Amino acid sequence: MPFPALDPALLAALTERGYAEPTPVQAAVLEAETDPDRQGRDLLVSAQTGSGKTVAYGLALAPALLAEPGRLPPAATPLALVIAPTRELALQVRDELAWLYARAGGRVVACVGGTDPVAERRQLQHGAQIVVGTPGRLRDHLERGNLRPAAMRAVVLDEADEMLDLGFREELEAILDEVPAERRTLLFSATVPPGIAKLAGQYQKDALRLSVGAGGGRHGDIEYRAMPVAPRETERAVVNVLRHVDARLAMVFCTTRAAVARLHGNLLERGFSAVALSGELSQAERTRALQSLRDGRARVCVATDVAARGIDLPDLGLVIHAELPKDPETLQHRSGRTGRAGRKGVSVLLVPMNRARSAERLLAAARVEASWGPPPTVEQVRAEDDRRIAAQAGTLVAEESEEADLAIARALLEAHAPEAVAAALVRQLRAPLPAPEELTEMPRPGQRPGPAPRERGAGPRGAERPEERGGERGGERDGGAWFRMNVGRRGNADPRWLLPFLCRRGHVTRQEIGRIQILDRETHFEVAPYAAARFAAAARQPDREDAHIRIEPVAAERDERPARHVGEERRRRPRG
Missing domain, CATH: 3.40.50.300 (P-loop containing nucleotide triphosphate hydrolases)
Known part of the structure; x- marks a missing residue:
């Protein structure tokens, strides 16, 4: 019209x-x-x-x-x-x-x-x-x-x-x-x-x-994607999403200045051309950061909600919510920075499994239908790299070359096989690309894990434990220390993300985690006795991202041995 x-x-x-x-x-x-x-x-x-x-x-x-x-x-x-x-x-x-x-x-x-x-x-x-x-x-x-x-x-x-x-x-x-x-x-x-x-x-x-x-309601030019991730693997997922989605400009949202500074530093360390926007920047620093995005010197902007207010980047094709928005309005404001003027955009929510229900309520309140699926894997990122590198190399080959360049090319082909020359070009095109990250596979919210493998013994009420390795270590695990955390089935607790989370939170290895018993509102798990003190000390100091998950020791009565054995052992223990 x-x-x-x-x-x-x-x-x-x-x-x-x-x-x-x-x-x-x-x-x-x-x-x-x-x-x-x-x-x-x-x-x-x-x-x-x-x-x-x-x-x-x-x-x-x-x-x-x-x-x-x-x-x-x-x-x-x-x-x-x-x-x-x-x-x-x-x-x-x-x-x-x-x-x-x-x-x-x-x-x-x-x-x-x-x-x-x-x-x-x-x-x-x-x-x-x-x-x-x-x-x-x-x-x-x-x-x-x-x-x-x-x-x-x-x-x-x-x-x-x-x-x-x-x-x-x-x-x-x-x-x-x-x-x-x-x-x-x-x-x-x-x-x-x-x-x-x-x-x-x-x-x-x-x-x-x-x-x-x-x-x-939902912006027609924005594709919403929700990706379940393991707690404390959010930054790795950000890396893979940035590498997989072909966007000239991307904006990653965090809720605090500290989170912006940490993520920005990690992206720079991995080789991304990124800038940060937060309230601690002066106006001159803010102007320089925005100008670097507009002229192509930077391709990723990590920002807080307040610092990103009023920013218009016409070529912004990707928005990543590294931390979930606090309300539907914030989700719309963040996502609305892409998909403008008839262009298509992608809005990705990275959802820790223990926040899955919150994410579903947020999307429902915003009247947004998101496609749920895992974040890109290393194999998917590399396959996309291969496609783009092949297209980029084809474009370079199709360009008209000067005689001086053709002379060097003939000399190279006389000294080396054509495949080796082409492989060298591919290596040069691949060299600047940041390496993708290995991620723990997470189930979609509401999806229950399948039956446990035969060698992974299950405890009562859906409990699972890592594979028994036998020997002395297995014997120690049988008498391990028990802990509880305030996430259960209702919080989408699942051994596939619980095990790596416990290892990172408690500074222990997988071999030092024993049985995992998932109840309705909490989860009980076992730690090898020689690692229990170390685990308890580390678990008391959570990161900001998982501060809402509480871990505490379970009373001695939780031990599955008969109570009389415990009492007899205490009577035999010398005083002092």
Whole structure:
């Protein structure tokens, strides 16, 4: 569907930018603008991030801004104000509105944190029809008298839910109280939680609600994948996903600065070109990191949710949730950074087996259908490497070569077999690729492991134990120390991830873990007596990733020998 009748200057700008037809959110806004019964009303629009909403509200502002067809009035006092949550988003909005209104004589000024406020004051004094900024800096200019709101006809709140999440409610209310009451208020938000609904009710009049894409349901251009992983193997899974999915740019989300720093360091050590974004970076460091992503010097961005707010990377093809989002809105915000402007994107949730039920509830609350499957294996990564290397080598061979290069090639073929020359090219193409990681195979949530092999004895109520190796070690295991952990069948406990988890958590080997008995809400397991003290000391100091899993010794009565034998042994034990 082509654009409806628009102002000639705006239509020419859209055509020049390659806009043949409106996106769904643009079509919804334009339909409201052309309907006489709804034209000029306040708008409350819920639409996915990256759906073209900047152009949508840019077009919606036109009736309030254009003094005559194709022309804006002189740039004296601002006519429209756009508020965005972050510096990056505000600068992107400024650039979008600048080209949209360039033919109409529009001038757009940005006021954001991290820049020189004196220079911004001079730009405001020079005049602009549209001002775009972040809440804190806009409030500062209003209080200092640099920004005069008397002539403002419209206010836009872009990504309003993010602004509330970042704690800007006070600044937003102070700004909205300053602008004229007789104005048009356009509120755009990926989701409409109660806080947004309250803000809309307070500052909008008879607002028209437009919900595009089921109000934040599944983004049609994003493929969701959920991958069960063993606890503490998340970073290894990140490596394999990055290596397997062919994305020019990828973003990996963590929940804390410490997790970002650790994962970023590990990726650099493995040979990935990666940058990190977290709250501890200065604005200059943040700008350099984003520029390295845009110009191709870096291909992976590890970020916290707050640090990634407002970032627009058009070529972002992969989002990895290294740590599960805290709520459905965060899942949508993270994932919505890919699959933009008609491009396809992939959103991967790495799900520790002890968090499987939480992940299923999260996906259900977000109305997202994810395909469950294991993370890529070493063999799958290498097979994908072979395919890409063959295609890359074919492209190089097909390119026209200069005579000097052909002379060297002839000399090489005279000295070496053709297969050896081709193999050398393949080695050079494979050399920069980071090595994939070995991962423990995990079952899908709800999938019960099959019957245990004959040599792996099973205890009561579904208990399993590693293969008995006999000899002295087996005899020691029979009298081992018993421990319990607060994860059972309801937490998807399974020996296939429990055994490697216990080894890493307790600094023991597989041979030092004996029987594993999985109950409904907890799991009991045996540790060789000579390793019990070492295991108990290490298990008391969990990593942040598995801090919710508690491990403690089981009382002596848990020993399967008859109680009288235990008592007789105690009576024979000398005092002191």
